[in-house]
Amino acid sequence: MSSGLERLKTAGYKLTKARQAVLHALELAGGHLTSTDVLDQVTEAAPGVGRASVFRTLDLLTRLNIIRPTYGLNTITPTYVLMPDGHHHHMICVVCNRFIEIEECGLEAMARQIEATMGVKLLGHVVEFYGRCTRCLDAPLPGDETPP
Amino acid sequence: MSSGLERLKTAGYKLTKARQAVLHALELAGGHLTSTDVLDQVTEAAPGVGRASVFRTLDLLTRLNIIRPTYGLNTITPTYVLMPDGHHHHMICVVCNRFIEIEECGLEAMARQIEATMGVKLLGHVVEFYGRCTRCLDAPLPGDETPP
DNA sequence: TTAGATGCAAATAGTTTGCATTTGT
DNA sequence: ACAAATGCAAACTATTTGCATCTAA
Numbered sequence: 356m357s358s359g360l361e362r363l364k365t366a367g368y369k370l371t372k373a374r375q376a377v378l379h380a381l382e383l384a385g386g387h388l389t390s391t392d393v394l395d396q397v398t399e400a401a402p403g404v405g406r407a408s409v410f411r412t413l414d415l416l417t418r419l420n421i422i423r424p425t426y427g428l429n430t431i432t433p434t435y436v437l438m439p440d441g442h443h444h445h446m447i448c449v450v451c452n453r454f455i456e457i458e459e460c461g462l463e464a465m466a467r468q469i470e471a472t473m474g475v476k477l478l479g480h481v482v483e484f485y486g487r488c489t490r491c492l493d494a495p496l497p498g499d500e501t502p503p
Numbered sequence: 504m505s506s507g508l509e510r511l512k513t514a515g516y517k518l519t520k521a522r523q524a525v526l527h528a529l530e531l532a533g534g535h536l537t538s539t540d541v542l543d544q545v546t547e548a549a550p551g552v553g554r555a556s557v558f559r560t561l562d563l564l565t566r567l568n569i570i571r572p573t574y575g576l577n578t579i580t581p582t583y584v585l586m587p588d589g590h591h592h593h594m595i596c597v598v599c600n601r602f603i604e605i606e607e608c609g610l611e612a613m614a615r616q617i618e619a620t621m622g623v624k625l626l627g628h629v630v631e632f633y634g635r636c637t638r639c640l641d642a643p644l645p646g647d648e649t650p651p
Numbered sequence: 652t653t654a655g656a657t658g659c660a661a662a663t664a665g666t667t668t669g670c671a672t673t674t675g676t
Numbered sequence: 677a678c679a680a681a682t683g684c685a686a687a688c689t690a691t692t693t694g695c696a697t698c699t700a701a
Contacts, residue, residue: 362646366646366647367646368646368680368681369674369675369676369680369681370675370676371674371675371680371681371682372674372682373681373682373683374681390665390666391664391665403683404682404683405682405683405684406665406666406683406684407666407667407668407682407683407684407685408681408682408683410665410666410667411667411681411682413578414578417576417578418576418597418645418646419645419646420597420633423574423631423633424574424578425574426571426572426573426574426581428565428566430561430562430565430572430581430691431664431665431690431691431692432664432665432666433574433578433581446617446623446625448623449566449568449626455621455623457617457621459613459616459617459620461612461613461616462613462630464609465607465609465610466632468607468609469594469605469607469632472607473603473605473637474637474640475594475596475603475634475635475636475637475640476634476635476640477594477632477633477634478597478633478634478635478644479632479633479634480630480631480632480633481630481631482610482628482629482630482631483571483628483629483630483631484614484617484625484627484628485568485571485625485626485627485628486623486624486625486626486627487623487624487626488623489621489622489623492622492623492624496626497566497567498510498514498515498516498566498567499514516655516656517654517655517656517699517700517701518700518701519655519656519657519699519700520657520699521656521657521658522656538690538691539689539690551658552657552658553657553658553659554658554659554690554691555657555658555659555660555691555692555693556656556657556658558690558691558692559656559657559692578666579665579666579667579689579690580689580690580691652701653699653700653701654699654700654701655698655699655700655701656697656698656699656700657696657697657698657699658695658696658697658698659694659695659696659697660693660694661692661693661694662691662692662693662694663690663691663692663693664689664690664691664692665688665689665690665691666687666688666689666690667686667687667688667689668685668686668687668688669684669685669686669687670683670684671682671683671684672681672682672683672684673680673681673682673683674678674679674680674681674682675678675679675680675681676677676678676679676680
């Protein structure tokens with residue numbers, strides 16, 4: 356699969372310093388960065404790149420399906436994940452609120468079936484499971500045992 | 504499956520006017536409302552309920568897995584979907600940016616396998632496909648043919 | 652009765668915009 | 677060369693907070 360930079364170039368966009376810095380930050384972290392995280396990383400690695408360009412780039416990358424915004428618990432700002440092969444899977448621990456990446460993907464067959472049934476053309480997908488991670492298996496769920 | 508109100512009650516929370524209004528708005532719309540949509544609906548149906556309570560309720564419902572925030576294109580505010588049976592599936596058309604609900608769910612087997620492999624305990628999931636809907640099958644993708 | 656929940660308004664945080672200037676191709 | 681992209685700072689929108697008051701159980 357081609358890198359984010361290659362995909363930008365192929366789509367006809369200029370490879371500017373701001374765009375390279377944003378992609379580099381995301382790739383370095385493997386995704387799951389908030390806009391603020393990206394902003395901080397970019398400001399450190401490429402001082403002079405402005406806030407607005409970072410947001411414009413995140414928006415562009417999202418429109419091109421190179422990244423996707425997702426939510427953890429913080430509703431105020433999303434977390435961006437890379438979509439290297441058009442898909443991404445993670446779980447969110449409802450106790451400790453960590454993201455845990457899931458590698459396996461068994462959705463190709465389902466995607467083909469949906470295309471056939473609904474008459475649409477799919478490009479990719481994001482799957483988000485939620486539950487308790489290994490560390491929190493025995494913790495009570497929010498709402499159980501913690502009714503404020 | 505129990506309703507949102509029942510789930511709130513079971514978890515030990517009070518059934519206040521604000522909470523009932525928020526849940527009612529979401530259930531009436533079948534989900535996919537932004538916080539602003541919910542705010543508007545609630546203000547109309549139950550004047551006197553304040554902004555803060557609406558946000559506090561959306562947050563509570565999210566923590567209890569009664570709803571989940573998701574993204575369309577607008578990165579500035581999420582869209583809340585109901586999780587009536589612990590799961591939700593939709594596609595986003597990358598051309599017209601509509602949400603299209605998907606009923607079928609073939610993820611139970613995958614969930615059980617992840618639990619076995621990773622040693623976690625899953626409660627539910629959200630699946631988001633993206634691609635072109637029936638109306639937009641032949642439209643060029645963002646980035647193709649539209650390099651700004 | 653009383654802890655939990657609320658409404659308000661002010662504070663904070665996140666994102667976008669307009670425009671003159673710079674830069675990748 | 678020149679359209680596309682940028683940086684800046686100001687505007688704007690969304691969300692949270694503190695606290696006195698209210699209310700569901």
